[in-house]
Amino acid sequence: MFRLRQLLVALGLICLSGTALAMPAHKTMPLKGRACPMMRPMMRPHGLHAMIPMLLPLAEMRSYALHLSDHQVSTLAVWQNRHMRMAVPLMKRLRTDKSALRAGLMEGAHKGALRDMMQRLNSDRARMLGLKVAQVRIVHKTLSSEQWRKLLIMYRHMHAFAMGGGYR
Secondary structure: OHHHHHHHHHHHHHHHHHHHHHOOOOOOOOOOOOOOOOOHHHHOOOOOOOOOOOHHHHHHHOHHHHOOOHHHHHHHHHHHHHHHHHHHHHHHHHHHHHHHHHHHHHHOOOHHHHHHHHHHHHHHHHHHHHHHHHHHHHHHHHOOHHHHHHHHHHHHHHHHHHOOOOOO
16 A cells, blocks of 8 residues: 555656646746836847947838839948958957957956957957948938938837837
């Protein structure tokens, strides 16, 4: 009888643990507005809240709604293809430099080596910032004033939606 009781208890525990593992993950309520400012930097999507707005991808995505001509679309595409050849290796180098700096700090690297890493990281960030500014300028230069106004409205709407405002 004692063995049967142990067997039933063990079987019950196995069934309960299997049920717990099969249950869906706990879902939290989405935060709206500034409900939790400490979590805000981790939650925000890249590109929507950046210092320099990435308008070129938005203009390409919404080319039909903006009524872009074929010439405007090709101008933006050519510019993006040329500058992505510079931006992609630069982004990779930024990632590796950040991880090298982190590793150097954790391992106690020499001050001179850390200073060199930080200078290279800062110069690469400045180059990336320059590419982003040039991207906004080419979009502004390529679009008409009405198209530019519509694009800014679309960007602001996306920004408000991402910040928890939703559709109104």
